[in-house]
Amino acid sequence: FLIRDAQFVISAVRHDQYPQEPWPEVALAGRSNVGKSSLINRLCNRRHLAKTSSKPGKTQTINFYRINNNCHLIDLPGYGYASVSKTQRATWGPMMETYMKKREQLRAVLQLVDLRHPPSSDDKAMHAWLNHYEIATAVIATKADKIPRGKRSAHLAVIRRDLQVPKEIPILAFSAETGEGKEDVLDLLAYLWEE
Numbered sequence: 001f002l003i004r005d006a007q008f009v010i011s012a013v014r015h016d017q018y019p020q021e022p023w024p025e026v027a028l029a030g031r032s033n034v035g036k037s038s039l040i041n042r043l044c045n046r047r048h049l050a051k052t053s054s055k056p057g058k059t060q061t062i063n064f065y066r067i068n069n070n071c072h073l074i075d076l077p078g079y080g081y082a083s084v085s086k087t088q089r090a091t092w093g094p095m096m097e098t099y100m101k102k103r104e105q106l107r108a109v110l111q112l113v114d115l116r117h118p119p120s121s122d123d124k125a126m127h128a129w130l131n132h133y134e135i136a137t138a139v140i141a142t143k144a145d146k147i148p149r150g151k152r153s154a155h156l157a158v159i160r161r162d163l164q165v166p167k168e169i170p171i172l173a174f175s176a177e178t179g180e181g182k183e184d185v186l187d188l189l190a191y192l193w194e195e
């Protein structure tokens with residue numbers, strides 16, 4: 001699967017700002033700083049398409065990217081970052097809930113977790129929430145370049161156990177730094193978009 005064209009569409013807060021196209025959507029969720037925006041840039045081969053930062057809390061709105069003029073990839077604000085303002089924290093929940101519960105075009109949420117660490121309590125809560133609302137999910141373990149190859153399967157097993165991910169649901173290791181796992185993520189997206 002090839003991303004031939006990627007364009008930023010809109011940074012939305014309210015649902016009336018979402019794009020109108022009936023195209024299938026896949027959204028990325030995960031803790032602040034886990035690498036959601038970096039994954040978009042790597043998949044699209046565009047360094048600055050999505051804004052990234054070494055400081056958590058960079059993405060604060062729902063950002064829609066138009067892919068190949070027939071589907072959308074969505075960058076969601078991260079969770080689990082204590083230092084966001086009170087107002088920000090109060091608006092985050094409803095904004096995310098409205099999108100994930102009500103958006104008909106949404107085919108799946110890819111949950112990103114950091115391959116280096118066991119899932120946080122926020123990761124576990126997010127995963128359980130997605131399951132509860134019967135939203136299709138897959139898990140992507142980011143920053144794979146930070147873990148030596150020989151140790152990765154042990155880390156993946158911890159993530160699978162802690163999030164209680166069934167065997168048939170993939171957990172993909174990915175690195176935005178090296179591009180490792182990119183083809184697997186693109187194949188998964190193609191499957192979800194075309195389904």
Ligand code: GTP
Nearest residue numbers: 033034035036037038052053054057058059078176
């Ligand atoms: P928020 O927008 O705050 O929710 O964060 P985010 O999940 O979009 O993270 P972002 O893509 O901005 O990346 C956060 C930091 O992690 C940046 O400094 C990235 O360069 C770094 N980073 C992201 N992915 C990788 C990766 O695969 N490997 C390494 N080594 N660093 C990464």
Ligand code: MG
Nearest residue numbers: 036037058059
């Ligand atoms: Mg971001």
